[in-house]
Structure formats: C-alpha cells, structure tokens
Amino acid sequence: xxxxxELRKNILRAPNASGVYLMRDCSxxxxxxxxxxxxxxxxxxxxxxxxxxKTQMLMAKVADVExxxxxxxxxxLLLEFKLxxxxxxxxxxxxxxDKSFPFVRISHEAFPLIQVTRKKNNDxxxxxxxxxxxxxxxxxxxxxxxxxxxxxxCQRLPKQSCIYHEINLCPAPxxxxxxxxxxxxxxxxxxxxxxGKQDLLIRKLTKSMxxxxxxxxxxxxxxxxxxxxxxxxxxxxxxxxxxxxxLQELKQSLNLKNLPGRIEGFDISNLSGKQATGAMVSFYxxxxxxxxxxxxxxxxxxxxxxYKMLAEILRRRYTRLLKEKKALPDLLLIDGGKGHLLTAxxxxxxLNLHIPLVSIAKEKENIYSSQPGxxxxxxxxxxxxxxxxxxxxxxxxxxxxxxxxxxxKKEIFK
Numbered sequence: 001x002x003x004x005x006e007l008r009k010n011i012l013r014a015p016n017a018s019g020v021y022l023m024r025d026c027s028x029x030x031x032x033x034x035x036x037x038x039x040x041x042x043x044x045x046x047x048x049x050x051x052x053x054k055t056q057m058l059m060a061k062v063a064d065v066e067x068x069x070x071x072x073x074x075x076x077l078l079l080e081f082k083l084x085x086x087x088x089x090x091x092x093x094x095x096x097x098d099k100s101f102p103f104v105r106i107s108h109e110a111f112p113l114i115q116v117t118r119k120k121n122n123d124x125x126x127x128x129x130x131x132x133x134x135x136x137x138x139x140x141x142x143x144x145x146x147x148x149x150x151x152x153x154c155q156r157l158p159k160q161s162c163i164y165h166e167i168n169l170c171p172a173p174x175x176x177x178x179x180x181x182x183x184x185x186x187x188x189x190x191x192x193x194x195x196g197k198q199d200l201l202i203r204k205l206t207k208s209m210x211x212x213x214x215x216x217x218x219x220x221x222x223x224x225x226x227x228x229x230x231x232x233x234x235x236x237x238x239x240x241x242x243x244x245x246x247l248q249e250l251k252q253s254l255n256l257k258n259l260p261g262r263i264e265g266f267d268i269s270n271l272s273g274k275q276a277t278g279a280m281v282s283f284y285x286x287x288x289x290x291x292x293x294x295x296x297x298x299x300x301x302x303x304x305x306x307y308k309m310l311a312e313i314l315r316r317r318y319t320r321l322l323k324e325k326k327a328l329p330d331l332l333l334i335d336g337g338k339g340h341l342l343t344a345x346x347x348x349x350x351l352n353l354h355i356p357l358v359s360i361a362k363e364k365e366n367i368y369s370s371q372p373g374x375x376x377x378x379x380x381x382x383x384x385x386x387x388x389x390x391x392x393x394x395x396x397x398x399x400x401x402x403x404x405x406x407x408x409k410k411e412i413f414k
Contacts, residue, residue, distance in 0.1 A: 003047065003059060010065050011047060014040040019069040020079045022087075026063040030087040035076040035133075039067055058091045067245075074140035081132050082196025101131035102138050104194055110180050111173035112187050114151050116142065129194050141194075148230045149190050151183075193231070199387060202231050206394050213401060225398075243286020246384035250331070253379055255371050256356055260331035261285050264317075265392040266344075267335040268298075268309045269400035276301065278313035279400035282329070283392055295403045307343045310334065314347045318355075328355055335393050337361040338375070341368045360393050 003011075014021070016038050023032040036042035046059055070076040084092050103120050106127045107113040116139055120128050132138045150171050153164065157174045164170035171178040171186070178186075192201040209224035247259050254260075263283045268276070282292035296313040321328060332348075332355055334340045341359040348355055357370035358377070367377040367389065379386040 004063070007062060007064065008047065011043045014043045014065070014067060015069065016040045017069050018071070018073045018076050019067055020076050020083060022066040022068070022083065023058065023062045023089075023091075024064045024066065025061045028064075030083075030089045031061055032058055032089050032091040033080055033083045033087065035073065035080040037073040037076075039069075054091070072140075072144075074137045074144060077132055077134055077137040078141055078194060078196045081130070081194075101133060102135040103128045103130035103132070104138070104142070106187065106191070111152055111157065111178075111183050113153065113155065114142070114187070114190065115153060129191065145190055145193055148227055149186055149193075151186065151190060198231050199390070202228055203390070203394075205231070206397075210397070210401060243384075243388065246286055246388040249379070249383060249385035250388070253377055253385060254331075254356060254358060254369050255374055256331070258330055260329075260356075262327070262329040263331045263333055263392060264329040265333040265335070265396040266310065266313060267393070267396035267400040268306050268313075269397070269403070276304075276309055277400055277403045278309060279396055279403055280313065280317060281392060281396045281399055283388075283395075286388055288395060293399060295399065306336070307339060310336070310340060310343050311347045314344055315351070318348070318351055318353055322351065322353075328353070331355070332357045333389060333392050333396070334359040335362070335396055337366070338368050341370060345370050358389070360389055365390070 017040075018035075018037045019039050020033060020035050021039055021043060022030050023034075024030055034042065043065065046055070051059065068079060070079055100118065102116050102118055105113075105115050105117045105120075106129070108125055108127065116135065117128075118135075120131075130138075146169050150164075150169050152170055152173060154162065154170075154174075159174065161172040161175050161177070162170065165172040165177070171183065173180075173183055189201055189205075192198070192204075205224045205228050209221045209228065212218075212221040212224065247261070250256065251259050261284065265281045265283070266278065268278050276298040278296035278298060280294040280296070282289045282294075284292075294317065296316060298309050298312060300312050301308045318328070332344065334344050334357065336359050338359070338361075341357055344357050344359070348357070359368045360366070361368070365386075367379055367386070368375055369377045379389075
C-alpha cells in the first residue's frame with residue numbers, strides 16, 4: 001500500500017539511533033509502540049511491499065510517527081514498556097497471558113532481591129514489574145542500572161560478602177554495609193528506572209542533592225550528582241534530532257517568530273541572604289554551551305529579595321551584550337513563577353529589549369510566557385519541550401548553587 005507523502009517524509013527523516021517510535025492516527029491516538037536499535041532501519045521496513053496483513057491494516061491508519069531517542073536499545077526496552085502501559089495501543093501484542101515474556105521480580109524483604117523471571121506467582125511475597133518484550137535486553141538494562149545502583153541478587157543473604165560486593169555491584173547488606181532505609185530507597189529508585197521514569201528520578205535526586213549540599217553533606221551530594229549524570233545519559237541522547245523536536249515544539253507553543261536556537265537560563269541562589277549569587281547557563285540548539293555560562297555575585301541587593309537580584313543580573317548581562325554589540329539570545333528562561341517573569345519583562349523593557357521570556361514555577365512546574373495572549377502555556381506532559389525547559393532550569397540551579405558553595409568555602413577559609 002502507498003503511504004501519504006507526509007508520513008513517508010517523516011519516516012525517511014528518522015535518526016539512525018536507538019529509541020522508541022509511536023505510530024498515531026489522524027486524531028493523535030497511539031496505535032502502536034515499538035523499539036529499535038536503529039529507528040531509521042526499522043521504520044524503513046514499514047515502507048516495503050512485503051507487509052503482513054496486520055501491518056497493512058496498521059499502516060492504513062497511521063498518519064504520523066513520533067520518535068523518542070534513548071542511550072541504547074536496552075533503555076529503549078524500558079521506555080517501550082512504559083509507553084505501552086500508558087497508551088495501551090490496540091496493535092501491540094497483548095503481554096498479559098503469554099508466559100514467554102520476562103518479568104522483574106522484587107522480593108518483599110528488608111533487603112529486597114532483584115531477579116529476572118518468566119514465572120509470575122500470585123502471592124504477596126514479591127512485586128513484579130513487566131512483562132517486558134525481550135529477556136536479553138532486560139538483563140542488559142539491569143546490568144547498566146546495577147553499575148550505579150548496586151543491589152542484592154543472591155537468593156538468600158549469606159553470612160559474609162561475595163564477589164559482587166568486591167566489584168561494587170552489591171552494597172553487602174549481609175554484613176551491614178548499608179542500612180535498610182538506604183537500601184529500600186535504592187530499590188525505589190531502581191523501580192522508577194524500570195518503569196521508564198528516569199526524568200522523575202532525576203528531578204527527585206536533584207532536589208535531594210540540593211538539600212544535601214545546603215546541609216553541608218557534599219560527599220552525598222557528589223554521589224547524587226554522579227547518579228544524575230548517569231541517568232541523564234540513560235534517559236536521553238545528546239542528539240541534535242531530539243533537541244530539534246523540542247525547539248520546534250517551543251516555537252509553536254510560545255508563538256515565537258524564530259526557532260529558539262540560543263536559550264539563556266537564569267537562577268538565583270542565596271541562603272539566609274548570605275553570599276547571594278546569580279547564574280546564567282547557555283544552551284545552543286538544545287545542548288549546553290558551557291563556554292558561555294556566566295555567574296554573578298550580587299552587588300546591589302543586601303536583603304533577601306529574589307526579584308531585585310534577578311533584575312540586577314539581567315541588567316548586568318544585557319547591558320554588557322549591548323555595549324559589546326554581541327548577539328542576543330532567542331529566548332530567556334527564568335526559574336520562578338509569574339512574579340519572576342514580570343520582573344524580567346520590566347527589566348528588559350528598561351533596556352529597550354524585546355527578547356521572548358518564559359518561566360517555570362517551582363512546585364507544579366507551571367509555564368508562563370511573556371508572549372501576547374500566552375501568559376500560561378500548556379506543554380505536553382513529559383514531552384520534548386518541557387523536558388528541555390526542565391534540563392535548562394536544573395542546570396542553571398546547579399551552576400548557581402555550585403558558585404554559592406564556592407563563595408561560602410572561601411569565606412570559611414578566610
């Protein structure tokens with residue numbers, strides 16, 4: 001059968017990368033979710049002539065294909081699992097009654113055991129995740145996860161540690177090397193990854209890292225930072241194709257005239273008003289451009305006032321760019337709500353600048369925009385655009401916090 005020119009064009013531009021693809025009908029409903037080591041090679045098969053009857057029926061209804069990239073095919077398996085359970089596509093094989101599909105079993109113990117099994121017992125002694133569609137890929141995914149989130153795999157707790165502890169793949173609960181609370185939290189984190197919720201876990205770890213840093217526990221904060229880096233690599237590829245989708249979505253949702261190729265994000269960091277700092281991160285076509293990061297030590301504000309501090313760093317940043325006649329960004333991102341957005345709007349107006357602005361509120365992550373008629377913006381939940389905004393926001397917060405800690409250390413040494 002012959003597909004529409006638009007669908008063929010979309011398939012032909014698929015990236016040669018691992019990930020998941022979602023096939024939708026003209027109403028936007030997801031008909032099928034699949035994974036591939038190479039999205040391009042897999043999707044080109046749908047343009048062939050030797051299709052099964054079921055595939056022909058599927059393609060007759062497909063109007064669009066969406067791609068979501070992953071670090072590898074094992075991570076694509078976890079994302080596929082999440083999306084199948086979220087959308088319940090009618091053309092995906094039913095996995096409920098087929099005993100050939102693997103599950104992840106997590107025992108209900110003080111120090112839970114994690115293992116892959118094909119048998120799901122109807123008891124309260126274990127929790128089962130799945131079924132997944134590929135045993136080999138599932139085991140590969142668990143190996144990747146275990147490198148950073150070590151867990152127990154022995155059937156019974158021994159009286160002494162084993163080789164897995166020696167190679168950092170088990171935290172050795174058998175000899176008391178980890179508390180029950182910490183181990184249970186680790187299992188909870190692993191479950192989030194297995195359910196394809198890496199973004200949620202990254203946000204959770206980021207908040208914990210910030211709390212540890214504020215409390216002076218820099219060693220624990222550093223461990224969480226490393227976990228966030230690993231999870232970021234697992235959750236998404238630094239691929240221009242993926243970020244291009246995010247930029248296109250932002251352009252459309254915010255009614256921007258141009259694609260926001262250069263985005264600058266701002267955040268303020270202060271504890272009890274001491275050593276207040278501001279930070280600016282720069283993203284170019286969706287990727288961090290660390291050579292253009294800037295940090296600011298607040299000079300004109302003595303009391304705790306985020307609005308005045310934000311106005312100061314915006315004034316200093318763009319007064320300098322205007323003076324040096326350098327290119328302005330396409331979009332500004334502010335960490336904060338409507339009040340922060342309006343503060344930024346007024347400051348740019350005072351400089352006679354008309355750069356589009358967007359802010360993200362802390363709690364519910366509401367998005368606000370300076371564009372006419374777009375004060376509150378609705379972005380697709382966990383879509384490319386909102387994830388890019390979160391990433392820029394989190395990076396600005398991390399950069400501001402690191403500078404704040406640096407100044408505090410200098411003050412202590414003095």
